[in-house]
Amino acid sequence: MTPRERNLAEIDAIAELYDYTVDDILGKNKTRTLSAVRRTCVVMLRDKGYSTTEIGRIMKRDHSTICYALAKYEQEARNALSEHEFKGIQHVSIAA
DSSP: OOHHHHHHHHHHHHHHHTTOOHHHHHSSOOOHHHHHHHHHHHHHHHHTTOOHHHHHHHHTSOHHHHHHHHHHHHHHHHHHHHHHHHHTOOOOOOOO
């Protein structure tokens, strides 16, 4: 299995969790829920060590779109963490 096939298989696994297909993830649709799943795939690839340019090639997006997706994911994580702190809910630290 080539690295591209392995990445697409992992993207497919994430897509199936949310009732989408790889074609949906790599397509042009911009619905909020689909974009959130797409961001999850981008973060998974980034955690594997891929550059934003490489992720863009895999996801059929410009690298600046990938940068925006990563920034939005981090912001959402910070907001969720702040909300838990505000409510006094104990949480485990998230390593950056």
